[in-house]
Amino acid sequence: MQRLSFKDNIRACAVCKTWREACVSVRVDEYPTPWLISYTLDKEEYELYDPLLDKTYIRKSTSPDLRDPFIECSTDGWLLMHDNNFIETFFFNPFTHERIGLPWPDMWNTQALAFSSAPTSNGCVIFSVFHVTKRSVIIKTYCLDTKECTAFMFPHRLPLKDGGFEHVVFSNGVFYCLASIGWLGMFDLSTTSWNVLSRRAPKCVSPNDRFMTEYQGDIFLIYTNTHDLDDQPRYLKLDLANQKWTDKIRLGGLAFYLSSKSSLTANRDLLYNQQMHQRCICSYVWVKPPLNVSDLFKS
Template structure:
């Protein structure tokens, strides 16, 4: 049997140890912060401060290094119905800004990419490029043909920029494809047979010198090569009828990343489905396969990014709520939409017109009011 002094000493040591552990719990270290939170903090530091912070401890070093070379996320751009102001919103830092562009004569956006908007004047029917940050305008030749889809390959200031416009003649089972480039005086137009082309659902996507689009009805992937002027219907297609829900509730989006093509299906409130174009056919991606990518889709253009802090394995769309533009996202990790509300209707999941994702320039704050 232990002596009283020994028992008292043991109890005192236990109490001291318990007190020390309690005190440590009440004074957590900054090194104990979750890695996802550390990455967000580090991503907001300039390079010099990032390097200084990385010397603090191992966890800070790992977080700082992981975000030093990350892709820039796109911003939300919306067009006000009541004024000529553009609203810009940074979804990561949750900050909004306004741009006051020159009068564009009731023009509508038809496509967006590389910080540029491809716009269509409602009165004159002119097509032109517009940069909402630099306010630069670049005109395109006049065209008498209507078009259902249009896209461009690269910024209009580059030497290899080409614009492609499609016009589907469903009754005659062919499509007219018009091409031009900034500085040209006219469009070059040709007709191609398209017997299986019924309903084009995705916007055009430029990848490896070709423009791609996906259609319902024929469930087909088409592509056009502007240099050789060849129009191809690909056989490696996926039949979307595996998705549940009504015909009118399905949306399809194409996006490209590192030479690969991705096809996204959304259908009401159901879980979005993502396919990656394999060697022979579309391959359905499981919830564990996104590997950190984020797809930003809108009615004008869809983009992909990789390893954005706090936005990994997400699909991000746009919607309006309480008269404000908001970002609606689907998390593959949590298998739900965010913000999560049982009252969400399928119409709220369809990308809203007059709002899009745009790539801000490096000095974006210099242009904002």
């Protein structure tokens, strides 16, 4: 089993339970396969779903503010979320039950929100598109280490106000913000500058059919509903040098795990599971599990 490629390792998992356990035990991966976390209304619990083993774990909520929470975004296995009354804002790790409060006022009143890294790491920065008008955009950042909030105002003449933002992705020191009408705004942390891509992304059938994600510095757009005859997803890659999105790209075995609040990319064949889509009737998001996730969920 040690000599199998990752692709063949995945295929061997389907032979039987014994082979699957053997394959998983020897697999060397960049990080474990993303897991899906979902909350069901009016329940003091949440589910963690491992798509590789097709296994679901039920976790009890550890505090009242985790009942029916509102998830803003996810990075490095952590969730940034509000309680259902939008009073408390906090980080939460669904694997370890760690909770970190966040005393940043007016955070919920934003058009886009993301954070750069785990709140337990050095230099974690929270990013917010606080307000957009026809002529300007207000960006706010909050440094978790220094507890300092900084506001920036940038002029622009693009119609970013209409429809708000769909997705925010952080990569190589830059927050990429995709507006619902296709414009891509980019905020560079090192230069504190805001720029907008000169060409819009192609239109989508509906906001729920377009997702943005990153992998090793590359930014991707995935269209899941193209109305093509073959009903295949469409993949685009950001070409900053030419200020455009490039079509007909080579994916090289990348797999995309898509949700409205957080989309992850991994270097492996896509593992599609129809049950995953049938059961997610509540708030859900993909999260990056810790390397020792198997130790945390031993039977």
